Every structure is written in structure tokens, then in C-alpha cells.
Amino acid sequence: MQANDVRVLKSAAIPTLAVGVAAVVVALLTAGGKGALGAALGTLLVGVFFSVSVVAVSYAARISPQVMAMAAMGSYLVKVVVIMIVLNAFRDTTIWNTLAFAWSVVICTLVWTGFEVRAFMKTKMLYVDPEAKVPGQGDS
Numbered sequence: 001m002q003a004n005d006v007r008v009l010k011s012a013a014i015p016t017l018a019v020g021v022a023a024v025v026v027a028l029l030t031a032g033g034k035g036a037l038g039a040a041l042g043t044l045l046v047g048v049f050f051s052v053s054v055v056a057v058s059y060a061a062r063i064s065p066q067v068m069a070m071a072a073m074g075s076y077l078v079k080v081v082v083i084m085i086v087l088n089a090f091r092d093t094t095i096w097n098t099l100a101f102a103w104s105v106v107i108c109t110l111v112w113t114g115f116e117v118r119a120f121m122k123t124k125m126l127y128v129d130p131e132a133k134v135p136g137q138g139d140s
Contacts, residue, residue: 004123005058009051011119014114016047023107027100038096042104043087049079050112 018086020043029033064131083105092096 004072004121005061008116008119008123009054012054012112012116013047013051014116016043016050016108017112019043020047020104020108020120023100027097027104029101031097034095035097035100038098038101039104041096042101043108045083046105046108049083050109050116051081052115 018038022037023039023043027039031038053072056071057068058074063070
């Protein structure tokens with residue numbers, strides 16, 4: 001991973017973790033232990049999914065912009081499919097509070113996305129490769 005990618009990952013993960021901890025506390029106070037478990041699992045799910053996406057896209061960016069775009073779209077598709085499978089598999093669970101789980105997923109996703117956008121906006125990246133050769137100009 002490049003330094004910019006690590007910065008973006010940390011910039012999104014830390015606030016999301018803080019909001020996730022707050023969600024666990026709120027869920028504990030409003031829905032008890034099952035609520036806290038649901039909120040913790042939702043926060044964990046968001047953290048894992050988005051971290052894997054950042055790593056996959058970062059790795060693909062070293063290959064080419066086209067591969068990076070495919071990795072971004074592919075990781076998004078995988079996240080959607082896996083979350084649908086998880087939600088379907090645990091649809092009738094009584095182990096944790098599903099409402100706390102759902103709210104923590106939504107809130108943590110919004111926080112992660114917002115801080116990821118903020119980090120990208122603040123990251124100074126070159127738009128051109130200063131070492132690239134211009135077509136038609138030789139080394140003569």
C-alpha cells in the first residue's frame with residue numbers, strides 16, 4: 001500500500017471506530033446486551049468490508065487505472081452480495097438485536113464514506129506523471 005492509501009484508510013477507520021463505540025454504548029443503554037452485540041457486529045462488518053476494499057483498490061492501482069476501476073467495482077459487488085447473504089442468513093436471529101445491527105451498519109457506512117471522501121479531497125496527488133515520456137519526443 002502506498003502512503004496515501006494508508007492515510008486514507010486511517011482517516012476513515014478511526015472516526016468509524018469512534019462512532020461504532022458510541023453506537024455500542026447507545027445500543028447497550030437502549031436494547032441491552034443483545035443491542036450492544038448487534039451494534040458491535042455491524043461496526044465490525046463495516047470496518048472489515050471497507051478496509052478490504054481499500055487494500056484491493058490500492059493493490060490494483062499499482063497495476064493500472066483500468067484494473068483499479070475493476071477492483072473498485074468488483075469489491076463493491078462482493079460487498080453487496082456478502083451483506084445480502086449475511087442479512088438473509090441471520091434474518092430470524094435472536095442472538096443479537098437486528099435493529100441495532102442495521103443502524104450501526106448504516107451509520108458507520110456513512111461515517112466511513114464521508115471521512116474517506118474528506119481524506120481523498122485533502123490528499124495531494126499528481127494528475128500527471130512527471131517522469132512520463134511525451135510521445136514524439138525522443139532522447140536525442
